[in-house]
Amino acid sequence: MKLWEYTAKDGRSITVRGATVDDAKYLHAGFRNVVEEHMWLPTFTPNSHVSDWANWISRTRHTREVLLIALVDTEYAGHLSLQPEEWHASQHVAKLGIIVMKEHRSNGIGRSLMLSGERAALEKDYSKIILSTFDDNEVAKGLYVSLGYRVVGIRKNHFNMPKGLIDELLMEKELSE
Ligand SMILES: CC(C)(COP(=O)(O)OP(=O)(O)OC[C@H]1O[C@@H](n2cnc3c(N)ncnc32)[C@H](O)[C@@H]1OP(=O)(O)O)[C@@H](O)C(=O)NCCC(=O)NCCS
Numbered sequence: 001m002k003l004w005e006y007t008a009k010d011g012r013s014i015t016v017r018g019a020t021v022d023d024a025k026y027l028h029a030g031f032r033n034v035v036e037e038h039m040w041l042p043t044f045t046p047n048s049h050v051s052d053w054a055n056w057i058s059r060t061r062h063t064r065e066v067l068l069i070a071l072v073d074t075e076y077a078g079h080l081s082l083q084p085e086e087w088h089a090s091q092h093v094a095k096l097g098i099i100v101m102k103e104h105r106s107n108g109i110g111r112s113l114m115l116s117g118e119r120a121a122l123e124k125d126y127s128k129i130i131l132s133t134f135d136d137n138e139v140a141k142g143l144y145v146s147l148g149y150r151v152v153g154i155r156k157n158h159f160n161m162p163k164g165l166i167d168e169l170l171m172e173k174e175l176s177e
Contacts, residue, residue, distance in 0.1 A: 004119065006112040012072050014109055016116040019067040019079065024054040026076035027069065034099045040137060041099075042159045064091075064124045068116055070100070070109050077104040080113040082121055082129070094126040098140075110143050118147075118175060128174045134159065135167035149173045 006014040019027060031053075032046040060067050066082035078100035085093040096117060100109045121129055133140045135154065149171040158168035 002119070002123075004112070004116040006108065006115075008072060008112075009106070009108045012107075014077070014112045015071045016068050016112055017071075018060065018120075019057045019069040021054045021057050023069050023076070024050050024057055027057070027067070027079050028053045030076060030079060030099060030101055033101060037102065038162050040134065040140075042134075042161070064094075064126070066094070066117070066120045066124060068113060068120060070113050072104055072107070072109065077101055077109045078113060080117045082117060082124070082126065084126075085130075092125070092127045094121050094124075094129050096129050096131040098131075105139070110139075111147075114143065114147055118173075122175055127176050128172060130170070130172045132168050132170050134161075135169045136163075141169065144171050147173070 003015060003017040006016070008014050028048065028050045031048070035041055035043050035046040038044070056065070057067055059065055064084050066080075068080045069076065070078045078098070081097045082094040084091055085095060098110060098113055098117070100113070118129065131144065131149070133144070150173070151169055152172050153170040155168040155170070157165040159166045
């Protein structure tokens with residue numbers, strides 16, 4: 001898989017590339033950190049192990065799944081996943097997930113991952129990306145809307161989080177548009 005380079009808002013270099021098995025410990029720890037914020041993901045305890053991440057990364061070599069890692073200089077800063085929809089008739093549709101580490105947010109990493117994710121999706125023959133976010137996640141919504149994702153639905157009170165009941169916002173983008 002290709003490698004993409006960007007410049008962060010603070011002037012440092014951002015590299016986005018396909019994750020390798022050696023990256024599994026970073027993706028695992030990064031996911032755990034965001035889950036433990038109890039703010040942005042509808043998961044309360046990170047049950048996965050490093051080996052699960054290594055297996056997932058290995059699968060991306062032979063399947064249409066994608067796992068991209070973002071590095072600021074050489075430090076892990078976040079990652080993005082694409083997974084095909086289950087339906088036979090929806091194999092052109094990828095489900096996207098993204099996290100950026102707290103200390104690296106609002107520095108252009110999310111945008112860099114999203115732009116690379118769209119390139120990677122096209123390389124794996126997807127023509128549409130779907131995602132969902134908490135309705136109170138203003139940063140995520142700002143990022144997705146600025147990249148052309150549109151809201152296609154709202155699931156009211158869909159998540160019972162420590163901060164209260166949260167609506168789920170469903171969004172999508174057709175890459176050929
Ligand atoms: C949502 C998330 C992926 C965005 O990544 P990021 O690296 O922080 O975002 P970027 O710095 O690339 O900014 C992208 C856009 O987000 C919005 N944004 C970023 N920081 C913001 C802030 N502090 N306040 C409001 N909007 C903000 C802006 O629209 C920005 O566009 P701009 O650069 O043209 O101003 C990241 O904040 C994150 O991982 N949050 C926690 C986990 C999460 O919410 N994951 C997504 C679940 S659906």
